[in-house]
Amino acid sequence: MSFRFRSASGTSWLGDPIDARPLFAPELGALLDTLRGLRPADWGRTAVPRWTVHDLAAHVLGDYYGRLGSTEGRHRGAPAPGETLEAFIHRTNQEWVDLHADDSPASLIDALESAGTQLAGRFATADLDAPALGVSWAGADPAPAWLDIAREFTEYWTHRQQIRHAVGRDTDLRTPAAAVVLDTFMRALPHTLRRTTAPAGTQIRVTVAGTAEGTWTVTATEHGWSLAVPPGGRPAATLALDTETAWRLCTRGVDPATALARARVEGERRLAEAACRIVSIVY
Numbered sequence: 001m002s003f004r005f006r007s008a009s010g011t012s013w014l015g016d017p018i019d020a021r022p023l024f025a026p027e028l029g030a031l032l033d034t035l036r037g038l039r040p041a042d043w044g045r046t047a048v049p050r051w052t053v054h055d056l057a058a059h060v061l062g063d064y065y066g067r068l069g070s071t072e073g074r075h076r077g078a079p080a081p082g083e084t085l086e087a088f089i090h091r092t093n094q095e096w097v098d099l100h101a102d103d104s105p106a107s108l109i110d111a112l113e114s115a116g117t118q119l120a121g122r123f124a125t126a127d128l129d130a131p132a133l134g135v136s137w138a139g140a141d142p143a144p145a146w147l148d149i150a151r152e153f154t155e156y157w158t159h160r161q162q163i164r165h166a167v168g169r170d171t172d173l174r175t176p177a178a179a180v181v182l183d184t185f186m187r188a189l190p191h192t193l194r195r196t197t198a199p200a201g202t203q204i205r206v207t208v209a210g211t212a213e214g215t216w217t218v219t220a221t222e223h224g225w226s227l228a229v230p231p232g233g234r235p236a237a238t239l240a241l242d243t244e245t246a247w248r249l250c251t252r253g254v255d256p257a258t259a260l261a262r263a264r265v266e267g268e269r270r271l272a273e274a275a276c277r278i279v280s281i282v283y
Contacts, residue, residue: 015227210243
């Protein structure tokens with residue numbers, strides 16, 4: 001199954017579009033299976049700093065409602081004067097989680113199944129060319145719908161891994177989901193490198209090896225860095241990562257220094273270090 005399609009776009013520097021639409025229903029099924037298999041004590045385990053498994057499940061439900069435009073959704077109002085977008089998102093996320101702190105696991109699972117099924121159906125028929133919500137970590141606002149939808153998929157996938165880790169399970173790196181997640185995360189490279197100077201034509205290659213693998217080449221142009229330029233010749237720098245390190249780096253589960261210590265770097269280290277500052281979440 002192919003998850004790429006060709007499309008004219010004013011954001012061609014983001015690279016070839018990704019079609020994550022077919023993955024939402026299977027991802028929802030995997031999340032529900034995980035949650036239904038938890039023991040009562042597992043719901044209180046720490047999944048991410050300050051949030052338990054229960055909190056994180058409630059957060060995912062809030063995301064579902066928010067994307068559905070439901071009156072149950074958590075994203076209301078606008079940032080307060082002087083409040084950054086990131087601070088606003090973190091604040092409203094916490095308000096939603098606090099509001100649902102007393103929900104039973106069974107009620108959360110039922111609500112996730114209902115809202116998640118609706119959302120998967122809505123995404124299934126979405127126009128991938130349409131302008132959509134901005135993706136701040138990719139520097140695209142508005143973003144093409146394909147990136148907005150793929151970004152949304154990466155969030156659900158990442159939260160499921162965090163729940164798995166909280167209860168002692170390994171990352172679920174089955175493809176194609178993990179491959180699509182990595183491909184989406186790498187669309188942050190041009191924005192990551194926006195303050196990194198290099199002659200036009202300079203290329204940095206990022207490779208990921210393992211269960212989900214891929215290669216991304218980002219090129220310096222007169223308008224900024226781009227993933228749309230075909231690779232040619234020897235890159236000025238190559239950053240090679242394993243799958244687990246790559247996705248954790250993009251979500252700040254691993255810091256850049258740790259990722260670099262695990263990586264294989266060739267060529268100009270300055271450029272490889274700059275690429276290793278990638279962040280593919282609101283942080």
